[in-house]
Amino acid sequence: MDDQTRMMTxxxxxxxxxxxxxxDPDSVRKQQSLGQPQQDxxxxxxxxxxxxxxxxxxxxxxxxxxxxxxxKPALFSVLCEIKEKTVLSIRGVQEEDPPxxxxxxxxxxxxxxxxxxxxxGGGSAAAAAAAAAAGGSPTxxxxxxxxxxxxxxxxxxxxxxxxxxxxxxxxxxxxxxMNLLREQSRTRPISPKEIERMVxxxxxKFSSIQMQLxxxxxxxxxxxxxxxxxxxxxxxxxNKQATEVLNEYFYSHLSNPYPSEEAKExxxxxxxxxxxxxxxxxxxxxIRYKKNIGKFQEEANLYAVKTAVDAAxxxxxxxxxxxxxTPNSGTxxxxxxx
DNA sequence: TACAATGATTGCAA
DNA sequence: TTGCAATCATTGTA
Numbered sequence: 001m002d003d004q005t006r007m008m009t010x011x012x013x014x015x016x017x018x019x020x021x022x023x024d025p026d027s028v029r030k031q032q033s034l035g036q037p038q039q040d041x042x043x044x045x046x047x048x049x050x051x052x053x054x055x056x057x058x059x060x061x062x063x064x065x066x067x068x069x070x071x072k073p074a075l076f077s078v079l080c081e082i083k084e085k086t087v088l089s090i091r092g093v094q095e096e097d098p099p100x101x102x103x104x105x106x107x108x109x110x111x112x113x114x115x116x117x118x119x120x121g122g123g124s125a126a127a128a129a130a131a132a133a134a135g136g137s138p139t140x141x142x143x144x145x146x147x148x149x150x151x152x153x154x155x156x157x158x159x160x161x162x163x164x165x166x167x168x169x170x171x172x173x174x175x176x177x178m179n180l181l182r183e184q185s186r187t188r189p190i191s192p193k194e195i196e197r198m199v200x201x202x203x204x205k206f207s208s209i210q211m212q213l214x215x216x217x218x219x220x221x222x223x224x225x226x227x228x229x230x231x232x233x234x235x236x237x238x239n240k241q242a243t244e245v246l247n248e249y250f251y252s253h254l255s256n257p258y259p260s261e262e263a264k265e266x267x268x269x270x271x272x273x274x275x276x277x278x279x280x281x282x283x284x285x286x287i288r289y290k291k292n293i294g295k296f297q298e299e300a301n302l303y304a305v306k307t308a309v310d311a312a313x314x315x316x317x318x319x320x321x322x323x324x325x326t327p328n329s330g331t332x333x334x335x336x337x338x
Numbered sequence: 339t340a341c342a343a344t345g346a347t348t349g350c351a352a
Numbered sequence: 353t354t355g356c357a358a359t360c361a362t363t364g365t366a
Contacts, residue, residue, distance in 0.1 A: 284346085
């Protein structure tokens with residue numbers, strides 16, 4: 001006898017139940033003795049399905065009646081037997097998922113940006129770096145810094161509230177499914193392992209939704225960062241003194257306007273800018289000078305004169321320092337050097 | 339407001 | 353990696 005036939009045989013005893021008769025073995029016996037044709041499994045299933053269309057009280061009553069039915073243990077044991085055979089085929093399906101590298105990357109990024117985890121200066125550091133790279137004044141950078149932080153805080157807040165919603169929905173849904181399964185376990189065999197597996201499936205589904213949230217949050221942070229890190233958007237001209245220092249070096253090394261790394265560092269220090277800004281400046285200057293030497297000739301002459309005067313001053317200072325007969329030499333030369 | 343000046347970025351070559 | 357050349361985006365000025 002195959003499983004289905006056995007089940008059908010077991011279930012035939014439940015056939016022909018009327019709503020009022022359910023739970024009343026006498027009425028079943030009466031119906032059987034009256035020679036009513038055996039009804040097929042469809043009837044009983046229909047009755048079970050009909051429970052959902054009934055009011056809560058009616059459904060409860062019918063459920064109770066089905067649970068108390070004398071054939072219920074037979075049905076349950078048949079289901080157990082079938083289960084035992086089928087569970088072997090699904091056993092292999094259950095395996096532990098390795099941590100998703102994509103989720104790990106997103107988590108790391110959100111953590112580094114200060115969106116997830118404890119609120120700290122992750123994003124602030126990025127904003128400060130952005131301001132420094134742009135060469136903005138301390139006041140400007142602090143304004144942008146707070147602006148960046150405010151926007152990041154906004155993203156953080158949205159992220160956390162959405163995450164909370166997802167987690168709440170997940171736990172509600174999990175509870176709901178677990179209650180359903182527990183309830184169903186009265187009529188069909190459901191092991192705790194199966195409930196666990198179902199919970200894991202639900203969590204996987206919700207975690208894929210979470211991944212989408214994390215992904216869009218990361219995108220928002222990247223857009224915010226790129227907006228703040230794009231130095232072109234908040235370019236500031238170097239101050240006059242810095243430009244003079246750079247021009248002086250450029251025109252005094254016109255035959256080879258390529259400062260060494262040490263010279264770049266020195267110039268950067270003098271001008272209050274970064275080494276890469278010095279490199280940019282020399283790159284731009286060389287190309288623009290080469291393109292239009294005529295235009296820069298006047299400027300070149302000006303700095304040549306300035307350099308000559310400075311050199312003369314230095315040598316005068318040196319010669320005066322070597323002559324002890326000259327009084328107040330320091331005060332007279334300082335008016336040229338300044 | 340148009341335009342020149344200027345600092346930064348990008349793509350390519352050496 | 354560095355420098356060049358082209359280009360972008362912003363600032364400063366007439």
